[in-house]
Amino acid sequence: xxxxxxxxxxxxxxxxxxxxxxxxxxxxxxxxxxxxxxxxxxxxxxxxxxxxxxxxxxxxxxxxxxxxxxxxxxxxxxxxxxxxxxxxxxxxxxxxxxxxxxxxxxxxxxxx
Amino acid sequence: xxxxxxxxxxxxxxxxxxxxxxxxxxxxxxxxxxxxxxxxxxxxxxxxxxxxxxxxxxxxxxxxxxxxxxxxxxxxxxxxxxxxxxxxxxxxxxxxxxxxxxxxxxxxxxxx
Numbered sequence: 022x023x024x025x026x027x028x029x030x031x032x033x034x035x036x037x038x039x040x041x042x043x044x045x046x047x048x049x050x051x052x053x054x055x056x057x058x059x060x061x062x063x064x065x066x067x068x069x070x071x072x073x074x075x076x077x078x079x080x081x082x083x084x085x086x087x088x089x090x091x092x093x094x095x096x097x098x099x100x101x102x103x104x105x106x107x108x109x110x111x112x113x114x115x116x117x118x119x120x121x122x123x124x125x126x127x128x129x130x131x132x133x
Numbered sequence: 134x135x136x137x138x139x140x141x142x143x144x145x146x147x148x149x150x151x152x153x154x155x156x157x158x159x160x161x162x163x164x165x166x167x168x169x170x171x172x173x174x175x176x177x178x179x180x181x182x183x184x185x186x187x188x189x190x191x192x193x194x195x196x197x198x199x200x201x202x203x204x205x206x207x208x209x210x211x212x213x214x215x216x217x218x219x220x221x222x223x224x225x226x227x228x229x230x231x232x233x234x235x236x237x238x239x240x241x242x243x244x245x
Contacts, residue, residue: 025154025191025227026152026153026154026191026227026228026229027152027229028229029229029230029231035233036148036150036231036233038148038150038195040138040139040183040185040195041138042137042138044243071152071191071193072187072191072193073152073185073186073187073190073191073192073193074185074187075184075185075186076188078185079137079138079183079184079185080185081183081184081185081193081195083150083152083193083195083231085231109241113241113243114242114243115137115138115240115241115242115243116138116240116241117138117139117140117141117238117239117240117241118141118238118239118240119141119148119195119197119235119237119238120235120236120237120238121147121148121233121234121235121236122233122234122236123231123232123233124232124233124234125231125232126229126230126231126232127229127230128227128228128229128230129221129225129227129228129229130226130227131156131225131226131227
């Protein structure tokens, strides 16, 4: 995750849009998040991730996956499931997850 | 757009995921953005918007729409199209837009 947005791939592909508001208790969050970023890269069909965070407020993470199988594999990963449970127990005040199939995409990059 | 994430609606609905990196030239950006937020609320089928911004870096805006017709109406809005052209001319170093149909969603809110 850098400050280059993930590119527009050829549809169809999937996005997982995860919006969060966190609690004050962020114990182990950073380490677990780093571990999740490492794990998801091993999923065949994982295409990339964008993340933005309002300081002290809303965060949005968008994961990009080639197909439903890639998403299913990530969803069923045991370490990922443990991290989700920890998130509900400790880190998140609220979150929403939207799983969606991309029908159209385009990108723009300034050339000057 | 507040620090409550938009809720999980009953699928199907659409997300428009817009990731951006901005230039140094943000002249008129704030006013235009406020005007766009005002305009989009008039689109029948507009459901809401989430936005997060890394200070000085990547921004992600997610718009939620009930159906493809709502998105098409927003896409063809003349003031919106003018703002998009201005964005490419001045405000954005790069951006990516992903239009996707939500198949599954869920939300979590802490109760304690």
